[in-house]
Amino acid sequence: MSRVLNNPHFDGATFFIRTYGCQMNQHDAERLGGSLKACGATEASSMENADFVVFVTCCVRERADERLYGQVGSIKNLPVRSDSPYGKRYIAVGGCIGQRDGQSLIDRLNHVDIVFGTHNLPMLPQLFAHAIEYGGHQMSVVASEKEGASPFDLPLDRPHPWSAWLPITSGCNNFCSYCIVPYVRGREISRPIEDIISEAQTFVNEGTKEITLLGQNVNSYGRDLYGSPRFADVLDSVHATGIKRLRFATSHPKDLTDDVIARFGTLEHLMPALHLPVQSGSDRILEAMNRHYTNKQYRSIIEKVRKTCPSIAFSTDIIVGFPGETESDFQQTYDLVKQVGYQQVYTFIYSPRKGTVAAQMENTVPQDVIRDRFDRLVELVNDNVHAINHSWIGRTVEILVEGPSKKDPRMIVGHSPQNQTVHAKVPATASLRSLEGQIVSVHVSAAKTWYLIGEIV
Numbered sequence: 001m002s003r004v005l006n007n008p009h010f011d012g013a014t015f016f017i018r019t020y021g022c023q024m025n026q027h028d029a030e031r032l033g034g035s036l037k038a039c040g041a042t043e044a045s046s047m048e049n050a051d052f053v054v055f056v057t058c059c060v061r062e063r064a065d066e067r068l069y070g071q072v073g074s075i076k077n078l079p080v081r082s083d084s085p086y087g088k089r090y091i092a093v094g095g096c097i098g099q100r101d102g103q104s105l106i107d108r109l110n111h112v113d114i115v116f117g118t119h120n121l122p123m124l125p126q127l128f129a130h131a132i133e134y135g136g137h138q139m140s141v142v143a144s145e146k147e148g149a150s151p152f153d154l155p156l157d158r159p160h161p162w163s164a165w166l167p168i169t170s171g172c173n174n175f176c177s178y179c180i181v182p183y184v185r186g187r188e189i190s191r192p193i194e195d196i197i198s199e200a201q202t203f204v205n206e207g208t209k210e211i212t213l214l215g216q217n218v219n220s221y222g223r224d225l226y227g228s229p230r231f232a233d234v235l236d237s238v239h240a241t242g243i244k245r246l247r248f249a250t251s252h253p254k255d256l257t258d259d260v261i262a263r264f265g266t267l268e269h270l271m272p273a274l275h276l277p278v279q280s281g282s283d284r285i286l287e288a289m290n291r292h293y294t295n296k297q298y299r300s301i302i303e304k305v306r307k308t309c310p311s312i313a314f315s316t317d318i319i320v321g322f323p324g325e326t327e328s329d330f331q332q333t334y335d336l337v338k339q340v341g342y343q344q345v346y347t348f349i350y351s352p353r354k355g356t357v358a359a360q361m362e363n364t365v366p367q368d369v370i371r372d373r374f375d376r377l378v379e380l381v382n383d384n385v386h387a388i389n390h391s392w393i394g395r396t397v398e399i400l401v402e403g404p405s406k407k408d409p410r411m412i413v414g415h416s417p418q419n420q421t422v423h424a425k426v427p428a429t430a431s432l433r434s435l436e437g438q439i440v441s442v443h444v445s446a447a448k449t450w451y452l453i454g455e456i457v
C-alpha cells in the first residue's frame with residue numbers, strides 16, 4: 001500500500017533530487033520522488049527550475065562528504081524560478097550525512113531548510129509543508145531505526161519500468177571497523193517476505209524484466225523475523241514471480257551460505273554475477289577490519305560458487321592503505337586479485353570516518369605508499385578485466401537494453417548477464433526506441449577494458 005502521511009498539496013511546485021552514493025540511496029531517492037509526486041509536485045529538469053531541492057547524501061567516503069558540503073553551499077545564491085508558487089527555494093538534506101550531522105549541518109549551511117535522517121523518509125512532504133507554513137523555519141529531524149517509519153510503503157518513482165531495485169533489508173549489524181554505515185543506517189531490519197514477494201509481483205506485472213534485491217548484507221536476511229526466513233527463500237520466491245533477470249547486492253562473505261550458492265545452479269533466471277567484497281587479502285588486515293573470514297575461506301567460497309556456476313563473473317571492493325597495511329599485506333591482496341580474476345574491482349583508498357573504530361588506529365600508511373599500491377592494483381585490475389572482456393569476442397550475449405549509447409546515439413547500451421556493459425549497433429530496420437527495455441542478443445565483435453561492442457543478431 002502506498003502511503004504519504006496527511007498528503008499536503010504541492011500543486012504547481014517542482015522538485016529536483018540529487019543523489020550520492022550507493023544503490024540504496026538511489027532507491028531512497030525513488031521513494032522520495034514518488035512521495036512528492038503523490039502530493040502534486042512535478043520533477044524539474046535542474047536545480048535552477050526546482051522549488052524543492054533534496055540532497056540524498058553519502059558519508060562512506062571523505063570525498064563524497066566534501067562534495068556534498070561544496071554542492072549545497074554553491075546553490076545558496078541560485079535565483080528562485082520566476083513562477084515559483086512560494087517565491088523561495090526550499091532545500092532539504094537527507095541520507096547518511098543528514099542522519100550523522102543533524103542540526104550541525106544547519107548551523108554550518110544556514111540556507112538549508114530541512115535536515116532529515118535515514119529513518120525519516122516518509123516525513124519529507126510534511127517537512128516541506130511545515131517549512132512553507134512557517135516561512136522557512138529551519139528543522140532537523142533525525143530518528144533512530146526504532147523510532148522511524150518504514151519507507152517501503154511509500155510510492156515509487158522509477159526512472160523506467162524495465163528494471164527495479166527491491167530493498168529486502170535496511171541497516172547493518174556488522175560493524176566493519178572502517179565503516180560508518182551501521183551508525184547512520186542503524187541495525188539491520190528485514191522486510192517481511194510477503195511484502196517483498198508482493199512488490200516483486202507488481203514489478204513483473206508492470207513489465208519489469210530485471211529485479212535487483214538490495215541490502216547492506218542480503219545474506220543475513222530474516223534473522224530478525226519470526227520463523228527466520230532465509231535469503232535463499234527470498235531468491236526462490238522472487239524467482240517464482242516469473243522475473244526474467246534476478247540479481248542481488250551486497251553479500252558479506254561470512255554469511256554467504258551453501259543454500260544461496262546452490263541457487264546459482266538451480267534458478268534459471270538468477271544472473272551469473274556475484275559482488276563479493278573482499279576488502280583485503282591479508283588475514284591480519286581482515287581481522288583488524290573485523291571482517292570475520294580469512295583469505296583461505298574467501299577463496300574457498302569463490303571456488304564453490306564457480307563449481308556451481310562456471311560462467312559466473314565476480315566483482316569485489318578493495319580498500320588500499322588500511323592502517324597497519326604492510327607491503328606483504330598488500331602483496332596478498334594483489335595475489336588474490338590475480339587468482340580470482342574479477343570482472344570488476346572497485347578500489348578505494350582508505351579514508352578514516354569519524355566515529356569508527358579504524359579512525360582511532362594510529363599506524364596509518366603514508367600517502368605516497370598508498371598511492372603506489374593503489375596504482376599497481378588498478379593496473380592489475382585493468383589488465384585482468386581487459387583480458388576477460390577480450391575472451392568474449394566472437395560470442396553472443398543477451399543484454400537488457402537501457403537506451404541509446406552515450407558513445408554513439410545510433411547504438412544501444414545494456415548489460416550482459418555477467419553485468420558487462422555492452423554497446424551494440426542497431427539494424428537499419430529496427431527503431432532504437434522500440435528496443436528499450438527489451439532483452440536482445442548481441443554478437444560481440446570487439447572489447448575494451450570497461451565494455452564490449454557488438455551487433456544485434
Ligand code: SF4
Nearest residue numbers: 172174175176179181
Ligand atoms: S557489512 Fe561492513 S562494510 Fe558492509 S555496510 Fe555493514 S559494516 Fe559496512
